[in-house]
Amino acid sequence: MAAKIVIAISNRATGIALCDRGALRQHRLHSDEAQALTDLQSLIAAHPQTPIDILVDTAEEEFRAEQLPRVHGPARREMVQRKLAQFFRTSTYRTSWLLGAAGDKRGDEIYVFAALSASDFLRPYIETIEAHRAPLGGIYLFAQATQPLVQRLKLRGAVLVVSHQQSGLRQSLFLNGRLRISRLAAVDTGAITPREVADEIEKSRLFLYNSRVLPRETPLRIVVLDPSDQLADTARLVPTEAGIGCEVLGTAKLRSTTGLTAPLLPADAESLHLYLLGRYRPAENFAPSRLTAVYFSHRLRQGLYVAAAVIAGLGALWGIANLTLASSAADESKLLRTQAARAGAAYGEAAKQFPAAPASAEQMRQAVEGVAKLRGLAHTPEPFLVSLSQALSGFAQIEIDRIDWKVDGASTTPRAQSPTPDERAEIDAEIRPFNGDYRSALQIIEQFAAALRTRPGMSEVRVAKLPLNLDPGSALSGSARDTVDTKELSAKFTLSLRWKPTP
Amino acid sequence: MSAVRWALLRTPLLVTLAAAVLAGSWVYFTQTRANAARQQLSQERTVLTSVRQRLAQVGQEKQLILQYLPAYETLRAQGIVGAEQRASWLDGLRAASQEVRTFGVDYQLTQQSAAPIKFESPEFQLQQSIMKLRIRLLHEADLLSFLRALEQQHAGLFIVQSCTLTRATANAFTGRFEPRVNADCELAWLSLAPKAEVKR
Numbered sequence: 001m002a003a004k005i006v007i008a009i010s011n012r013a014t015g016i017a018l019c020d021r022g023a024l025r026q027h028r029l030h031s032d033e034a035q036a037l038t039d040l041q042s043l044i045a046a047h048p049q050t051p052i053d054i055l056v057d058t059a060e061e062e063f064r065a066e067q068l069p070r071v072h073g074p075a076r077r078e079m080v081q082r083k084l085a086q087f088f089r090t091s092t093y094r095t096s097w098l099l100g101a102a103g104d105k106r107g108d109e110i111y112v113f114a115a116l117s118a119s120d121f122l123r124p125y126i127e128t129i130e131a132h133r134a135p136l137g138g139i140y141l142f143a144q145a146t147q148p149l150v151q152r153l154k155l156r157g158a159v160l161v162v163s164h165q166q167s168g169l170r171q172s173l174f175l176n177g178r179l180r181i182s183r184l185a186a187v188d189t190g191a192i193t194p195r196e197v198a199d200e201i202e203k204s205r206l207f208l209y210n211s212r213v214l215p216r217e218t219p220l221r222i223v224v225l226d227p228s229d230q231l232a233d234t235a236r237l238v239p240t241e242a243g244i245g246c247e248v249l250g251t252a253k254l255r256s257t258t259g260l261t262a263p264l265l266p267a268d269a270e271s272l273h274l275y276l277l278g279r280y281r282p283a284e285n286f287a288p289s290r291l292t293a294v295y296f297s298h299r300l301r302q303g304l305y306v307a308a309a310v311i312a313g314l315g316a317l318w319g320i321a322n323l324t325l326a327s328s329a330a331d332e333s334k335l336l337r338t339q340a341a342r343a344g345a346a347y348g349e350a351a352k353q354f355p356a357a358p359a360s361a362e363q364m365r366q367a368v369e370g371v372a373k374l375r376g377l378a379h380t381p382e383p384f385l386v387s388l389s390q391a392l393s394g395f396a397q398i399e400i401d402r403i404d405w406k407v408d409g410a411s412t413t414p415r416a417q418s419p420t421p422d423e424r425a426e427i428d429a430e431i432r433p434f435n436g437d438y439r440s441a442l443q444i445i446e447q448f449a450a451a452l453r454t455r456p457g458m459s460e461v462r463v464a465k466l467p468l469n470l471d472p473g474s475a476l477s478g479s480a481r482d483t484v485d486t487k488e489l490s491a492k493f494t495l496s497l498r499w500k501p502t503p
Numbered sequence: 504m505s506a507v508r509w510a511l512l513r514t515p516l517l518v519t520l521a522a523a524v525l526a527g528s529w530v531y532f533t534q535t536r537a538n539a540a541r542q543q544l545s546q547e548r549t550v551l552t553s554v555r556q557r558l559a560q561v562g563q564e565k566q567l568i569l570q571y572l573p574a575y576e577t578l579r580a581q582g583i584v585g586a587e588q589r590a591s592w593l594d595g596l597r598a599a600s601q602e603v604r605t606f607g608v609d610y611q612l613t614q615q616s617a618a619p620i621k622f623e624s625p626e627f628q629l630q631q632s633i634m635k636l637r638i639r640l641l642h643e644a645d646l647l648s649f650l651r652a653l654e655q656q657h658a659g660l661f662i663v664q665s666c667t668l669t670r671a672t673a674n675a676f677t678g679r680f681e682p683r684v685n686a687d688c689e690l691a692w693l694s695l696a697p698k699a700e701v702k703r
Contacts (some may be wrong), residue, residue, distance in 0.1 A: 018647040086557075099619050114694045125545060158508060159576065176513070191520050259538065294511070295528060297512055300510065300511075300512060301514075301515045304512065304515035304516060304518070304519045305515050305518065305519075305597045307519050307522075308515070308518045308519040308522035308523075309522070311519070311522045311523050311526050312522040312525065312526050314526065315522075315525070315526025315527065315529050315530050316529070318526075318530050318533070319526075319529040319530055319532070319533040320533075322530070322533035322536065322537040323533050323537070325537045325540070325541070326533070326536045326537040326540035326541075327538075327541035328546040329537070329543065330540050330543070330544075331542050332544055332547075333540070333544045333547045336544070336547035336548060336550075336551045337547055337550075339551055340547065340551040340554050343551065343554040343555050343558050344554050346558055347557050347558045347561060350558070350561040350697050351561070353565065354564070354565055354568055355568055355569065355572060357568050357572050357575075358575070358576075358579065359575065359697075360572065360675055361565075361567035361568045362567070362626070363626045363627075363697070364567070364568065364571040364572060365567055365570075365571050366577040366624040366625075366626050366627060367571075367575055367578055367584050367624075367626075367627060367695055368571045368575055368578065368622075369584055369696070370622055370624050370627065370629075370695065371578055371584075372620070374620070374629075374662075374693060375660070376661075377620065377662060378661070378662050378663070379662065379663055380651075380663050381647070381649065381663065381666050382647045382650075383526075384642065385644075385647065386596075392669075397588040400668075401667065401669065401670055402667065402669045402670070403643075403666075403667065403668040404665075404668075405665060405666050405667070406664060406665030406666075407662075407663070407664050407669075417507075422530045440521050487546070
């Protein structure tokens with residue numbers, strides 16, 4: 001728990017203490033404001049970055065409860081601010097909190113709006129804090145400091161907490177652990193009797209019923225805080241009606257509730273509430289944001305230092321983990337290198353038994369097997385010429401002038417290792433002797449082409465050029481004499497072939 | 504933000520920034536070392552696995568050497584593996600021409616280049632040089648004899664890509680001993696070059 005300076009201001013005295021490590025230290029009570037301010041200044045000077053919380057114990061408090069529709073987020077904030085401005089236009093110190101569900105069908109909620117109707121007594125303290133640029137954490141009502149005690153006592157329903165301090169007798173009503181209203185009755189300083197306390201309790205009870213803050217039939221539990229063990233008889237004096245219960249919390253009970261040991265347990269209600277404020281900061285703050293800006297910056301500052309420490313710590317751990325990993329990997333690498341050297345040496349010894357070779361076994365295998373596959377690709381025109389020759393055997397009048405043979409796609413594109421790529425050939429031939437009878441010549445050419453088509457593996461035989469241009473779109477000239485010199489005439493033709501050698 | 508707040512936050516912001524920079528640098532430095540060590544370890548594992556594998560297969564390797572060495576030496580001698588043996592090719596041409604009794608062989612040889620034939624081998628790259636031949640023959644069947652004779656010279660590995668046979672004269676058989684057929688052929692002489700040497 002971080003240290004904080006807590007100040008309890010009432011119309012009669014100001015209590016200032018340092019709440020540190022779960023206990024109030026350097027607690028001083030001042031009836032003189034100047035002395036109190038001096039004490040505050042010296043405490044701030046001694047603890048410049050320590051947050052300050054102010055507890056106000058005054059009768060100038062206003063409480064209003066209002067049922068509002070259930071909304072969330074910015075709409076809720078805007079609605080609450082509007083109500084605060086409406087109810088407490090001139091009050092600087094104001095706030096609100098949710099009391100609970102209204103219990104109706106619409107799901108409305110009940111809010112408590114509270115403000116300090118007079119706050120001039122705060123100005124010197126605020127000015128001192130601002131002058132020293134000390135972080136003001138918040139300004140709270142006395143009753144707000146009681147709320148954690150009620151929650152720790154697990155008191156549900158309507159609970160009226162009574163405490164006597166310098167400023168008077170304070171009675172605060174809590175509904176299901178949440179502050180609803182508080183009232184300060186001025187009593188004489190010094191000891192108050194149980195009878196006086198019981199009378200004030202009765203007045204407050206009637207006030208609550210008459211002002212309809214509390215329905216009459218609602219069970220009410222009354223808790224009297226008695227850190228000095230002087231009000232034990234109060235419970236006996238409070239009228240015991242149906243639904244009313246009264247309990248006095250003496251030193252023992254307060255010790256067990258707060259967890260404080262005897263020496264540390266404050267002996268009066270003011271100190272007790274200062275301790276409670278130091279230990280449990282209330283969520284609702286009466287100080288406007290402009291006054292708590294330094295505190296907010298202070299928290300941010302602490303957060304940044306924590307973040308820096310976390311970043312540095314995580315980075316350090318991460319780096320150490322990396323270095324550990326690197327070291328372990330290096331050790332393992334060294335071990336593996338040793339093992340590899342040993343295996344290499346063993347291999348070297350074994351390799352001495354190998355016959356001398358100009359290349360590694362794998363290289364030789366690749367070369368020998370690869371060349372064997374390449375030999376399978378080797379082609380010659382022999383199969384084609386043999387097939388052509390066999391086709392020609394029935395056509396003595398055809399003479400071949402030119403044969404142009406090639407392996408398909410040989411020189412240009414990468415070939416897959418297919419052992420039987422296609423082969424192409426172009427044959428220029430002529431019919432000899434030729435007597436000018438083109439019809440017979442064309443017949444012979446067709447027969448020859450048909451004979452070639454029947455050859456095994458022949459996939460295409462195309463007559464690319466005929467001796468006679470039969471195209472009606474082309475010109476034609478020749479001689480149609482009966483007797484001609486056959487040496488002058490020729491019936492040349494061209495065939496285009498495609499074939500796949502059969503394996 | 505007001506001057507008061509910034510004054511409060513300046514130092515912690517600088518401290519946080521410094522912590523982030525230092526932590527980041529430290530992590531980066533150590534991460535780099537860890538990555539390098541991991542990489543080194545991975546490499547050592549690979550090397551060890553490879554060496555162990557070789558050791559385990561040393562018997563098999565010896566068998567492979569014994570199996571392929573003679574054939575490999577033959578390929579080297581024929582110039583199929585290693586540098587081109589152009590002199591051997593020309594000797595082969597001459598010998599084949601004499602055997603078949605051609606009327607002469609003219610040749611043209613291109614410079615060596617990568618062969619377009621798919622040859623899957625991590626160790627070797629297939630190279631080729633294109634040889635254009637003009638062979639003057641008595642008969643077209645002599646071309647086939649010539650190619651057979653050339654192959655039997657074992658001067659290297661070649662693939663016939665194209666051949667064009669044309670009549671040397673326009674007349675029919677006259678009985679004179681002169682070239683009747685011209686054969687223009689294109690051969691691809693193939694050789695395997697170790698890839699390490701090709702890169703050099």
